[in-house]
Amino acid sequence: MARLTVVAEERDGAGGGEANLRADGVTHVFETAGGPLMAVTDVSFTVEEGTFVGLVGPSGCGKSSLLQMMAGLLNPTEGRIVMGEEEIREPRPAEIGVVFQESSLLPWKSARENVEFPLYLRGVERSVREKKALEMLDLVGLGEFAERRPHELSGGMKQRVAIARGFCQDPSVLLMDEPFAALDEQTRMTLGDELLQIWERHKKTVVFVTHSLTEAVYLCDKVLVMSARPGRILKEIDIALPRPRTYDLMATETFGRLRAEIWELIRGGDRP
Numbered sequence: 001m002a003r004l005t006v007v008a009e010e011r012d013g014a015g016g017g018e019a020n021l022r023a024d025g026v027t028h029v030f031e032t033a034g035g036p037l038m039a040v041t042d043v044s045f046t047v048e049e050g051t052f053v054g055l056v057g058p059s060g061c062g063k064s065s066l067l068q069m070m071a072g073l074l075n076p077t078e079g080r081i082v083m084g085e086e087e088i089r090e091p092r093p094a095e096i097g098v099v100f101q102e103s104s105l106l107p108w109k110s111a112r113e114n115v116e117f118p119l120y121l122r123g124v125e126r127s128v129r130e131k132k133a134l135e136m137l138d139l140v141g142l143g144e145f146a147e148r149r150p151h152e153l154s155g156g157m158k159q160r161v162a163i164a165r166g167f168c169q170d171p172s173v174l175l176m177d178e179p180f181a182a183l184d185e186q187t188r189m190t191l192g193d194e195l196l197q198i199w200e201r202h203k204k205t206v207v208f209v210t211h212s213l214t215e216a217v218y219l220c221d222k223v224l225v226m227s228a229r230p231g232r233i234l235k236e237i238d239i240a241l242p243r244p245r246t247y248d249l250m251a252t253e254t255f256g257r258l259r260a261e262i263w264e265l266i267r268g269g270d271r272p
C-alpha cells in the first residue's frame with residue numbers, strides 16, 4: 001500500500017499539466033486491394049485528463065483503428081488527434097501506453113522482463129527498471145510469478161502482466177483495446193476491479209475498448225458509442241455512478257438504464 005502512495009505522489013510531483021486527448025474530425029480510409037475502405041468518419045470527442053472513457057460499437061466499426069490513431073501508430077486521413085496542444089502523428093511510448101490482447105507479450109521473456117521492456121527501450125538503467133517492474137507485478141498480484149514465462153501463466157495472469165507493463169511505462173494516457181476479451185466473466189470482473197483500483201490511485205487517463213456493455217458502464221466515467229462502419233460517434237453517455245464502484249451498483253436501476261441506452265444505440269444505430 002505504501003508503495004502505491006509513493007508512486008501516486010511521484011506522479012503528482014511531475015506536475016501533470018493539460019493532457020486532454022482530443023479527436024478533431026477524424027476520418028480514416030484504408031487503401032485495400034478491393035479499393036478504399038472508410039473505417040471511421042468525422043469522429044470528434046475529448047477525453048479529459050484523468051478520466052476513464054469507454055469506446056463501444058459493433059465489430060468492425062473502427063474502434064481499434066481509432067485507438068491506433070490515438071497511439072500514433074496510424075495517422076488520420078482527415079482531421080487530427082491532439083494531446084494538450086500537440087498533434088499526435090507518431091508513437092510516444094513515454095506518454096501514451098497501449099495494452100492489447102495477451103498475444104502482445106514476448107514469449108521468450110519472463111513476466112518481469114516483459115513488464116520492464118518499455119523502460120529498457122527508453123534506456124532506463126537496469127536496477128531502476130527491475131525495481132519498477134517488480135512493484136507493478138506486485139500491484140497486480142503477480143509478485144511471485146515475476147520470473148515465469150508467458151506460457152507458464154494463465155490467460156488472466158498474462159493480461160495482468162500486460163496491464164502491469166502498461167502502468168510500468170507510467171504514461172499519462174493508457175489506451176486499452178479489449179484487454180479482457182479472451183477471459184471468462186469472473187476473471188474479467190476481478191481484473192476490471194483491479195484496474196479501477198490502480199487507476200484510482202494513479203489517476204491516469206484511460207481509453208478502454210470493450211464489447212461488454214456491463215464492463216463499459218461499470219468502469220467508465222463516459223462511454224463513446226459508435227455506429228457501424230464507417231464509425232461515427234452516435235452519442236457520449238455520461239456514467240454518473242458513484243466511485244469507488246461496487247458490484248451492487250449493477251443491480252441498480254440507473255446501471256440498467258445506462259446499459260440499455262447504450263444497447264439501444266448500438267442495436268438501432270443508424271435507424272431514424
Ligand SMILES: Nc1ncnc2c1ncn2[C@@H]1O[C@H](COP(=O)(O)OP(=O)(O)OP(=O)(O)O)[C@@H](O)[C@H]1O
Nearest residue numbers: 030032037039058059060061062063064065066229
Ligand atoms: N490494416 C488494415 N487494412 C485494411 N483495412 C483495415 C485495416 N485495419 C482495419 N481495417 C478495416 O477497417 C474497419 C475497422 O476495423 P477495426 O479493427 O478498427 O474495427 P473494430 O471496431 O476494432 O472491430 P472489432 O470490434 O471486431 O475489433 C474494418 O472494416 C476492417 O476490415
Ligand SMILES: [Mg+2]
Nearest residue numbers: 063064065177
Ligand atoms: Mg478491434
